[in-house]
Amino acid sequence: MTSQSPAPIHQAVIPSANKLIDVDHVSVVFGSGSQQVTALSSVTFHVASNEFVSLLGPSGCGKSTLLRLVADLLQPTTGSVRVAEQEPRRARMQRQFGIVFQTPALFDWRTIRRNVELPLELLGTPRKECRRISDELLELVGLTRFADHYPWQLSGGMQQRVSIARALALDPPLLLMDEPFSALDEFTKEKLQLELLQIKRSTGKTFLFVTHSIPEAIFLSDRIIVLSAHPGQVHSIHNVHLPAERQSELRETEAFYQMITTIRNCFHEERDASNVPAFG
């Protein structure tokens, strides 16, 4: 759907106390003069506690910019962002969220265990407590027997599991993930997607997940926010009406294919309207 005929945006009315993330008419403009880029224009959406929400869209539509706003790595030009009813800066200081980036960014000279324990160490957590928490998290991500290995001894998928465990170390209610699986092969990617859903079930965390993969967004999410580019805007918001318990077989079902078609059509409309490829 084009900016001339905006898609209906289906947002359930949620009391503000239940909005873990509240993005309200946010615009972001980078640079000035002839270098000026409007990365986001009047973007509004929320994420409720316990939801898994994906930001989906073509390269350059502003997905990472949105995640950075929520993570207090960037300020909006106009509009407001609230996380747990507070400014992102306060939310960060209160450790309301953990972040996982596309590249794991682990410290090569620290063991896996000590990478996971780093945020706890920085807070002065007693040794025994660090150990108890890292034991739990390494078990959660299936890396108990690699605790004393170093990052360079692990595969890319295992390294990304470590960065998920590290993001969970301070037990934040919210995980922000910026294309965490996009550098991995298809098999590892699908395995980690299943594991992430298992982590969501066992921890009850809330997720804001950036991806440009339609099947990934559908498999993982409760809701998908489709963004259009130039400038980045909310194109449409889709509830994913698939079973809460998701297994690999789901990817082969009619309902899954149908959802892929629905979302792909959003991008075809966008491309037809602008006459440029909408999705790389």
Ligand SMILES: Nc1ncnc2c1ncn2[C@@H]1O[C@H](COP(=O)(O)OP(=O)(O)OP(=O)(O)O)[C@@H](O)[C@H]1O
């Ligand atoms: N620091 C910056 N200075 C200038 N322009 C920027 C800056 N950061 C992002 N942009 C521009 O803002 C737009 C949105 O970028 P962003 O990285 O958020 O998109 P994206 O959807 O995450 O893309 P990708 O999927 O390729 O990572 C792009 O046009 C980008 O070039």
